[in-house]
Amino acid sequence: MIQQAQKHAERLEICASKAGTTELYYSCLGTVIDMAVALGCDQARNTSDPGYGVLFEIKGRNTTGRNSGGQFSFFASRPNFARGTVALSISVDAVGDRAAALRAKVSEISRKHGVAVQEDGRYPWPAIGFTSVAAGEKIVQQITEFLIGKAPSAPDPESTADxxxxxxxxxxxxxxxxxxxxxxxxxxxxxxxxxxxxxxxxxxxxxxxxxxxxxxxxxxxxxxxxxxxxxxxxxxxxxxxxxxxxxxxxxxxxxxxxxxxxxxxxxxxxxxxxxxxxxxxxxxxxxxx
Incomplete structure (x- = not known):
């Protein structure tokens, strides 16, 4: 899955360059892959052809009687983005009856660390945009905590090593x-x-x-x-x-x-x-x- 993600992210180089997100997108990709691993995702592909982002999903996941469309997407560019913004977009199908809580969490995190990305007919999933690596790290961590249903273990006070x-x-x-x-x-x-x-x-x-x-x-x-x-x-x-x-x-x-x-x-x-x-x-x- 990691190799798939890297391969499909590389396909977005021209797209990211036009959107002014090249450095930010590739700098945050490793953290986003960490999130995919934590969620048990085993497949990555482009969101469309040639695509604006990478879609991470669990093979065979079926929560609504059909393919759920994956767990989440990491976008280098989208038509409704401001220049220099990347975004994390999470599937409401993948969370089942937690969809309302997910939207509330996305709204909360957007106010603190990111930029709210309006849902529309083409992109119906709640999304958070961000314009710095530091903000991206915080957003990915908090979304991961929400999706896995628990906070990470408290760090050892004597060390930052995990x-x-x-x-x-x-x-x-x-x-x-x-x-x-x-x-x-x-x-x-x-x-x-x-x-x-x-x-x-x-x-x-x-x-x-x-x-x-x-x-x-x-x-x-x-x-x-x-x-x-x-x-x-x-x-x-x-x-x-x-x-x-x-x-x-x-x-x-x-x-x-x-x-x-x-x-x-x-x-x-x-x-x-x-x-x-x-x-x-x-x-x-x-x-x-």
């Missing part, structure tokens, strides 16, 4: 080919600490592999193991506009030496960090401040 992040930290040494490529690209030095001890260096994904991030060098950064852990936890990040390191004040004084330090760029353009991935990572970092 099970997925901890598992990724343990397994990252298995990415040998990815790591070796980044060792060459970044000349065997951590991009933040400048540490050159080979045994301490690891391959960090900008967009985690668990949410669809690939093993391309443009989705990787070479980091010292402790810096990598903090990067995965979004306790430090890289500003996508200036390419300087930003550090959560909670890491003072040990890691604050890296604040506003410019990261080096690889010589090859194809190896340079993917901007959309950095935008997504930096938005999550800012939300934790």
């Amino acid at each position: 099970e997925i992040v901890l598992r990724a930290i343990k397994e990252r040494r298995g990415q040998d080919e990815f790591r070796q490529r980044l060792m060459l690209v970044y000349c065997g030095r951590c991009i933040i600490s400048r540490c050159g001890i080979v045994e301490a260096l690891e391959a960090a994904h900008i967009v985690p592999h668990s949410v669809g991030g690939g093993y391309e060098s443009s989705n990787g950064l070479l980091m010292r193991s402790d810096v990598h852990t903090l990067f995965d936890l979004h306790m430090l990040s890289i500003c996508p506009d200036t390419l300087v390191v930003k550090v959560n004040p909670r890491l003072k004084p040990e890691y604050y030496q890296f604040e506003n330090q410019t990261v080096p760029l690889p010589a090859m353009l194809t190896d340079r960090p993917d901007r959309a991935g950095l935008v997504r990572h930096y938005a999550i970092y800012q939300s934790l401040l």
Whole structure:
């Protein structure tokens, strides 16, 4: 399903470009795929041909005596959108007798974080538009909580790590080919600490592999193991506009030496960090401040 979603999202590049949503759409796609996984969706396709978005659905779901049309859609563009707006649209058929509660929830979230998108004959599902990655993260989280019927578990007060992040930290040494490529690209030095001890260096994904991030060098950064852990936890990040390191004040004084330090760029353009991935990572970092 993840590969399907990525493939169909790529088909929307021209559509997104015309709508002014390219960076926002692809930055939020990983979070939306997380929502699809949480809901048990096992299929993704374009909303129409060529389509304005990606429709996520559960194969064989039938709540009204016919195909429900899926769980939700993530739109890069729609005729009733303002320029630069993407939207999450949720099927009322998929929620059955909770349709009224869904519309009320969408209205509530729109007032706080997004832009209300008017339902019409062509797009009858309630939808929330948004214009920033940070707003998108909040909206997707709250809609997911509503649809699965419960709030996420309370975070451990001693750590912002969740099970997925901890598992990724343990397994990252298995990415040998990815790591070796980044060792060459970044000349065997951590991009933040400048540490050159080979045994301490690891391959960090900008967009985690668990949410669809690939093993391309443009989705990787070479980091010292402790810096990598903090990067995965979004306790430090890289500003996508200036390419300087930003550090959560909670890491003072040990890691604050890296604040506003410019990261080096690889010589090859194809190896340079993917901007959309950095935008997504930096938005999550800012939300934790």
